[in-house]
Amino acid sequence: MEETLAFVMAGGQGERLRPLTDVRAKPAVPFGGIFRIIDFTLSNCVNSGLRRIYVLTQYKSYSLSNHLRTGWNMLSPRLNQFIDEVPAQQQLGSSWYQGTADAIRQNFSFVESKRPRLVLVLSGDHVYKMDYRLLRAFHDEKGAELTVACVRLPAEEARGTFGVMQVDEEGRIVGFEEKPAEPKTIPGTTDCLASMGIYLFEAGCLRRGLDNDLLDFGKDVIPLLLREGVPVYAYDFTTRNAIPEWEHTKREGVRRKELVPRASDADYWRDVGTLEQYWLANLDLVQPKPRFNVYGERFPLYSAPGHFPPAKFVHEMPGRTGVAVNSMVADGVIVSGGTVRESVLGSGVYVHSWAMIEKSVLLGGALRGGVLTETIIGRRCRVKNAIIDKNVRLSENVSIGYDREDDERRGLRTVPITGSSEHIVVVPKDFSL
Numbered sequence: 001m002e003e004t005l006a007f008v009m010a011g012g013q014g015e016r017l018r019p020l021t022d023v024r025a026k027p028a029v030p031f032g033g034i035f036r037i038i039d040f041t042l043s044n045c046v047n048s049g050l051r052r053i054y055v056l057t058q059y060k061s062y063s064l065s066n067h068l069r070t071g072w073n074m075l076s077p078r079l080n081q082f083i084d085e086v087p088a089q090q091q092l093g094s095s096w097y098q099g100t101a102d103a104i105r106q107n108f109s110f111v112e113s114k115r116p117r118l119v120l121v122l123s124g125d126h127v128y129k130m131d132y133r134l135l136r137a138f139h140d141e142k143g144a145e146l147t148v149a150c151v152r153l154p155a156e157e158a159r160g161t162f163g164v165m166q167v168d169e170e171g172r173i174v175g176f177e178e179k180p181a182e183p184k185t186i187p188g189t190t191d192c193l194a195s196m197g198i199y200l201f202e203a204g205c206l207r208r209g210l211d212n213d214l215l216d217f218g219k220d221v222i223p224l225l226l227r228e229g230v231p232v233y234a235y236d237f238t239t240r241n242a243i244p245e246w247e248h249t250k251r252e253g254v255r256r257k258e259l260v261p262r263a264s265d266a267d268y269w270r271d272v273g274t275l276e277q278y279w280l281a282n283l284d285l286v287q288p289k290p291r292f293n294v295y296g297e298r299f300p301l302y303s304a305p306g307h308f309p310p311a312k313f314v315h316e317m318p319g320r321t322g323v324a325v326n327s328m329v330a331d332g333v334i335v336s337g338g339t340v341r342e343s344v345l346g347s348g349v350y351v352h353s354w355a356m357i358e359k360s361v362l363l364g365g366a367l368r369g370g371v372l373t374e375t376i377i378g379r380r381c382r383v384k385n386a387i388i389d390k391n392v393r394l395s396e397n398v399s400i401g402y403d404r405e406d407d408e409r410r411g412l413r414t415v416p417i418t419g420s421s422e423h424i425v426v427v428p429k430d431f432s433l
Contacts, residue, residue, distance in 0.1 A: 005116035011058030011125035019428035028064035030363045033330040034115025038124040048132035051081035056086040099215030123197035128269040144233040145205035149198035152191045153236040162194035163218040176191040282361045309334030314367035366390040389429040
């Protein structure tokens with residue numbers, strides 16, 4: 001991987017995640033109690049041996065910049081290792097980044113100065129674990145100029161949302177449609193191969209693809225390269241991804257790399273670009289056998305340290321016991337005589353007595369002047385199917401997530417839960433009720 005230079009696209013506005021993205025870029029949205037969404041892509045890079053990484057930022061980047069500075073300042077510049085933020089700077093003309101291809105074009109000087117053989121372009125706003133070395137091995141095996149990582153999705157889910165590939169028996173892409181209304185499926189299935197927004201280019205091919213004014217890789221550059229007959233292949237993440245592990249072989253007396261059996265979450269990938277998908281992905285973490293597992297050291301996930309005291313659960317009396325069941329609770333949380341079920345609580349949440357929180361995601365408190373402000377859930381509050389941003393105050397006896405008209409009357413955004421009569425309610429940052 002020393003031949004590879006990585007670019008992480010982290011400038012997205014995330015319109016469908018509003019109001020969470022009213023105050024921060026989409027990759028900086030908190031996730032899973034202690035992480036930011038971008039942590040999963042960056043952890044994949046570090047775990048895959050990538051040590052030269054540029055993070056391209058643009059929209060409302062302060063929160064993301066601070067997170068990168070405090071949590072990802074881990075590599076050694078003396079060894080030519082770095083995770084560097086590159087804000088949009090209008091390098092070519094007077095426009096900001098107009099698309100994924102335009103963002104790389106405006107920063108192509110980094111490719112020229114580092115002279116990599118391969119350039120890996122990644123999205124900074126998906127939740128998954130991936131060993132990019134397996135992608136590289138597939139790319140080299142096929143003699144590809146460009147390899148696009150794909151995930152198998154039901155055609156109904158991909159419709160109008162993802163770029164969809166058609167491939168031959170060798171995995172070479174023979175057709176591509178950007179967000180088709182009727183996605184073409186894999187023969188014999190109802191699934192299609194949807195682009196993950198992950199592109200591994202030979203540097204020369206990337207230069208060729210950007211020697212124009214095209215703006216987006218999926219919509220513009222990939223179809224151009226296909227028309228020109230460039231060997232472009234699809235890497236099927238769903239069937240090929242596995243987690244590498246270093247094992248010690250006593251007989252040989254050396255360490256050798258082995259591929260362990262597929263982990264239960266090796267095919268997990270979520271585009272958390274909508275409020276419903278963001279909510280569902282968080283709840284995927286809390287089950288006894290989670291669909292996506294953030295525990296264990298085989299493929300560690302990294303983030304910025306919080307330095308908060310341990311979570312605390314207090315009061316043990318009939319009807320007033322501090323308890324959390326099937327939930328993830330970060331450091332700095334106090335559950336004081338309340339009940340938390342199937343929920344994710346970030347640092348700085350205070351749950352008062354007789355309150356009930358169910359199937360909800362609470363992002364926690366906000367750091368202001370080095371002090372963590374709290375999200376307060378008052379006595380006898382009822383919270384259900386909610387996403388609550390930082391530094392929120394709910395007074396005693398408030399209920400949200402039960403009556404959609406009441407929630408919307410309060411000025412809160414709501415979205416329906418697919419296949420259910422219930423809804424998700426979103427409480428914006430610094431809101432009091």
